Amino acid sequence: MTGSPDMSVVIGSLTLRNPVLTASGTFASGREYADFVDLSRLGAVVTKGVSLKPWAGNASPRIAETACGMLNSIGLQNPGLAVFTQKDLGWLETQDVPVIVNVSGHTVDEYAEICRRLDSDSRVDAFEINISCPNVDAGGMVFGTSCPDAASVVSACRAATSKTLIVKLSPNVTDNTEIARAFVDAGADAVSLINTLLGMAIDIEKRRPKLARVVGGLSGPAIRPVALRMVWQVANAVDVPVIGMGGITNSRDAVEFMLAGATAVAVGTANFVDPTTTMRVVDGLTEYARSEGLVRVEELIGALET
């Protein structure tokens, strides 16, 4: 029998114990999941998006279920950086898990200011810059879908921190590879994708949209093939690590994303369905690596045969 495979992967200056992360906004800061998940067995926790000042989020209803997925228009409700730093980071500090802070903003300066203020905070291991949320009027897709604007957010954040900088890509664009390259040129250490796909659902009895905000972001298994295709394209276009997500529900899905080129994967909506999903993915991925006789799980990255 061979020994246990080395499950660690490297993202920027971070070495993660395994490639399984939580997708921002689906796991809060982890506290709510502590009854179901051993956080010290996660690759990292990616926090809910945080902004400089508190954001109230959107009106309700904020979610609508659709075939094999859901739409959300939460609108990045969060208590702002000060509360986040005290409460969330304060709690995460007591947990044995790397912390990736998901950053939101309305302006270039807001994004950069958050990175600057947390740059010397030892409780933070990396930033994931969310310039791709479809649920806020400014700061969301406005940046994520246009190259020069988005790249200026990335360069400003790069200048504000020496920590690992991950940039999260929107799927709501024609060509993600071009945008991904621009982000890497602007200083991104890694890219993550996909954020939710812009969608909509209608209550035909009331003839009204199911979401108060009319449109929202689609997530869950319904988007997995699209996410996988985009991860494959982007991984082939850039030289930095790619974090893949979109509908990952079990370890087989995670393996698919790694074969397509992802260095790590994130579990989102599946946490709502089964709060222990991340643990199942970690166990299943380890088992897969062992059964394939791998020495290191990294051997899977981009190992797709075409």
Next chain:
Amino acid sequence: MTGCCGAGEKGHAGERPSLERVDVLSNERIAEGVGLMILHARHTASLVEPGQFVHLRVDKGRDFILRRPFSVHRARGEQIEILYQVLGQGTLAMAELSCSDDIDLIGPLGHGWDVPADVNHALLVSGGLGAAPLGGLAEKLAREGVAVTCAMGAPTQERLVGLDVFEAVARRVVIATDDGSEGELGFVTGPVERLLAEGSFDIVYACGPEVMQRAVAAMCAEVGVRCQVSLERLMACGIGACLSCVVTTKDGLKRACVEGPVFDAEEVCWDVSEIPPKH
């Protein structure tokens, strides 16, 4: 049930939810469009307090993925009862579950009804399936020597549920149906107004359509009686992480799945509150 009922005791003090596989012990239609499901749910049954809920997974072989939140109607021994109205694909799937099926749930969840120490006489107001979370409360109050009066509303006699539970423990049960097929004709708010005028209640517990809860809350405020309501919101995670279930309160946005579903009627900002999608 572990009945702890001190002053201001929270519905879930110190108890942690877990993910548990449960067996369907029985599942039958008890009224028009309403099912009663009894589940063997050891963990939840031993911890649940009245007003708390469970997040059920019933998606096996279906094309939807999210869980469905249901109040625990009553818990006894290792069993819990769920009263559910068949509305859409999730509850249709529930209606088709049979005894051999095992499903899973997360529970117990949420903040249930508070029973202050000085309560002597409680009025329970239900509209339709609003009787579900009030069943266990009625029994608990009666056990603790609190007098219980119930005002029940339903569209018709065929859709009146929970009556047997209330009749077994309440001093008085008043019924109103939209078509007059049982009790008096009209909404339950009619009898509630008269009952409140009698002036003997310390507290009112209400659950039903949000318009009804809002009207009851207003009447209670008028006569200065404390009122608690159990609010429904669309829920994805059910455990406080996703922020899909927020209720606008005087202290800002609160999560119905953690800080609720039971709220003090006075803290709810009814003007901005979302009417649930059902009706």
